[in-house]
Amino acid sequence: MDTVNRIFEPVGNLFFRMFEETGRWFQMLQRTFVWTFRPPFEVREWLRQMVRLGIDSIPVVALTTMFTGMVMALQTFTGFQRVHAENFVASVVSLAMVRELSPVLVGLMVAGRVGSSMAAEIGTMRVTEQLDALEALATDPVHYLFVPRVLAGIVMLPFLTLLGDAIGIAGGYLVAVKLLGANPLVYDQNTWMFLDLKDIWSGLVKAAVFGLLLTLTGCIKGYYTTGGAEGVGRATTSAVVTGSLLILLSDFFLTKVLF
């Protein structure tokens, strides 16, 4: 009996914790949604978060998508050359960037850069009683802290993704044309040939969802921090891991729905 308990207890606990965290997540989502439409609206705080999340992420996003576009061109070129389909490199790069790589990579980079810092910031506020102080000052932390951050994520991620699309495609062009000697005119033409407005649009919808996922996860992990500096560290790590996982998991389902 003891051995059985020892095996099943942790498994059961794990399930309970998973259910608890999922429930908490949706509860917070609902609270964030409700508070979004209630005054006072902290416009200044919202703009500050948009700058922090959006503008400050531009260098990271540019570098990541640039090199991804470049390596995409390089890889597909070597592969397609074997079947004499070099001309389609451009189409593959642009489709892959716009539909998949740009939103996901931007999401992951921002989760690492901003999701973690949100968890650390709010977590520190928790352990130094600043969240209690907010509540004591008749201000719901979800209203004051979550709403501007989540809104900034939903608004800024599509912009960053659009930027990533352009830079990634440019990176592919550079490698294919300047390094591998593809015809610039044909490459340019093929970039746009199979690209629909719907491809771009579906990528942006994904990005907005990722923006919601990563900011809300960062905020929640910070909010439920316990146990001092060590706890803040745990919350930060967990914000990145959970945020990234949620992005990758939801990516599949979103693609399925948006095809």
Next chain:
Amino acid sequence: MVHRTPHYQETILLRLVDLHKSFGPKKVLKGLSLDVHRGESVVIVGGSGTGKSVTLKNIIGLMCPDEGHVLVDGKDVCHMKPRELNMMRRRFGMSFQEGALFDSMSVFENVAFPLRRHTQKTEKEIEARVEECLELVNLYGVSDKRPSELSGGMRRRVGFARAFSLAPEILLFDEPTTGLDPVMSDVVADLIIEMDDKLGATAITITHDLKVAFKIADKVAMIHDGRIIEQGPPEVFEKSTNPIVRQFVEGRAEGPLTDERQEARD
């Protein structure tokens, strides 16, 4: 010891009824009851880990008791709707142990925070009010500083200024003098009396500093083992015959308080 002359009214503003609260297997509050009159200054004393902070957090609804009621003007804090709770909280001003200032804001913005959020005051009126509040706690020329640039005592005073910027009816002080030198402690105690008198507010202070407690209190209540074991005006409390209170007042290492801890360890 210096004592205050009582100056409160007969109406009960806040009533704690039979509060129970546990964290996991640890029972912190075991039936705590206390009445606070309008305008009264109540000081809750007790050793570390006896549930003082938990009591304060229950009063302002940051935590709900497992059993029992916190009644403000006869209304249960834990059964209030969020909007009602927020309205109720505006009547409170709470100062936290380490100040709990928002470190992403300057001192000015910290004190202005409740004013900006809960009043329709113009920026000029807010400035005047913040100035007034900072003067009340004897702070000059620190408005633009960040909390991290201030000393512990200064941070705490900014915390006071923020707590009463909305001119609350009820002030809550969480360990206002812990970690301060004796002179600073006395300054803070004077400050609490002054604020209390100026605002005509009800004050609830938790501390283990008996000198401060006797100085600012109309009523001292001692928490032990999750209950109030003794309460009364300072001059009565000081002469209590309860052995636990005696040990605490005299600050002896031997006595029922330490024996119990020893037993708990064994």
